[in-house]
Amino acid sequence: MNYFFGINNDVFKSKLTIPKFQNRIPNTNKDIQLFKCYPDKNEWKIEEMHKGNGFSNNFFIFDNSEIKNEDIFFLSKKDDLNNRDKQKLDNYNNFTDTTPSYRANFEIYFTDKNKLGFSSYQSEYPYNMTKIKGSIFTSVSSIGNREAEKNYILLRNIFEKPIHQVFNAYLVDIKKKCVLENFKLKTNYSNLLKLKNEYIKPEVYFITDKFLGIPIYISEKNGHLSMEHTHPPHTHILSGNKFNLVKNLKERVHEIIS
């Protein structure tokens, strides 16, 4: 099962386009419903969404008026949510378990209406990622753009418990073995960080401690926008002991922050 998310702050707004169909089947599931979910007083509140600026036969389309940084969205049928555990996210149904992955289009645009740029990617947050703790490790210069006026990292975490827990993220120079900058992030939130252009260098990596998330890089210049996510390191290795290799790499980096 996949969850979907957006962002809404004083820099960026977002639009989500969630399809009612799987990607290898031409038919649309007319019965599937859209739910919004957010942590509130140590419980997961779930509401069915009935309105959006573009709800149609094949898509749920909605934007900043329906999106907060805490919110997550998922497709389900009401009956799948009977007797749910309010303290924990669950795998409510398998409609979004597909190959290739079931995705929604996550588009961002500027809060400043004079800037007309937009950027999107086909996005999902797999349920399995909400159950585990860990750390992410991503090269800042892989998508960071030194020629841009501004660069940001959007780190989205979804954790199974309905809490906003603070955790640390770092920019680390892995050659000099030093921490360049430290950030405080929170779970179950779309965290937006400013990335200084001077840190967009081959040896600089962005890492988190204790919690996972999807690292998404955003750059802007002259009102144009670019947004794309990076991959977890283990996806570069398709055989053998990939998780041990990544573990060793992360352990080396974690020595720098500890």
Next chain:
Amino acid sequence: MKSLVKFFANSNFAVKMRNTLNIKPQMYNKNIPKFSSISDSFAWRTDNSFKTIFKFSDILDLFYNIENSYVELNFFNKNNEVIKSMEIKNLDLSNHLIIDKKFFNGLEDYGFFNIFHRSNDLKFPNDLISNRCYLGFSFKNNLYSFVHGNNFVSYLMNKNGKIGEDIIKTSFIKNQFYRIQKSFDCYDKVELFVTNPTTKKIYVSVNNENYTLNPKYTKIINIPKKEGEILIRSNCTFLRPTVFTYKKDFIDVHHS
């Protein structure tokens, strides 16, 4: 006897037949030899005021501490003709290459390229590695719009330098669907950048318009403005184009 049955069941013809009849279909070749580096067919554009930036990391150094590794790049035009090959040595942890008209001696065109990680010594890992890499497309010299690689298409065996193809499979008929999970209602223009990932001729319908793509050919397909959705039907088990959307001079590029 069992292994003989397995051998025939996994032959090219049998896999194609299985994909045609939807009996244990096989999307990918699962028998790529180890000690290989796998590549996507990465898109490049220098046509129509585009330039491309390619970003890649030195994964042999990062994961295996192999120094002095290098990459081999092979560039093809839209008709699958090799137009440039190069090796890049002295890699940094993260590297980039600008692919503009000047890079191709004034050529304004589009096509694809591969990247393979290589190492001269015996340290190349007993693994399959694949660099996902990132492409940025700049339209009219504006900000690059970034997209990551999204497929496995070719592999290079480090021991002998031979290139293997056809990781993605085909069927005899157009029974493979891919419905892009996005609405295209609000754009001035939409293009699909499609490269045939196989060495077989493939047959493709995009919203019922028919196209034939020769082996490894690339085509940019314009989607008429009135069409808010895109349904691709083909005989290729995994055909996932890169999408270019436009609003005036603003663009957004992403995999589909």
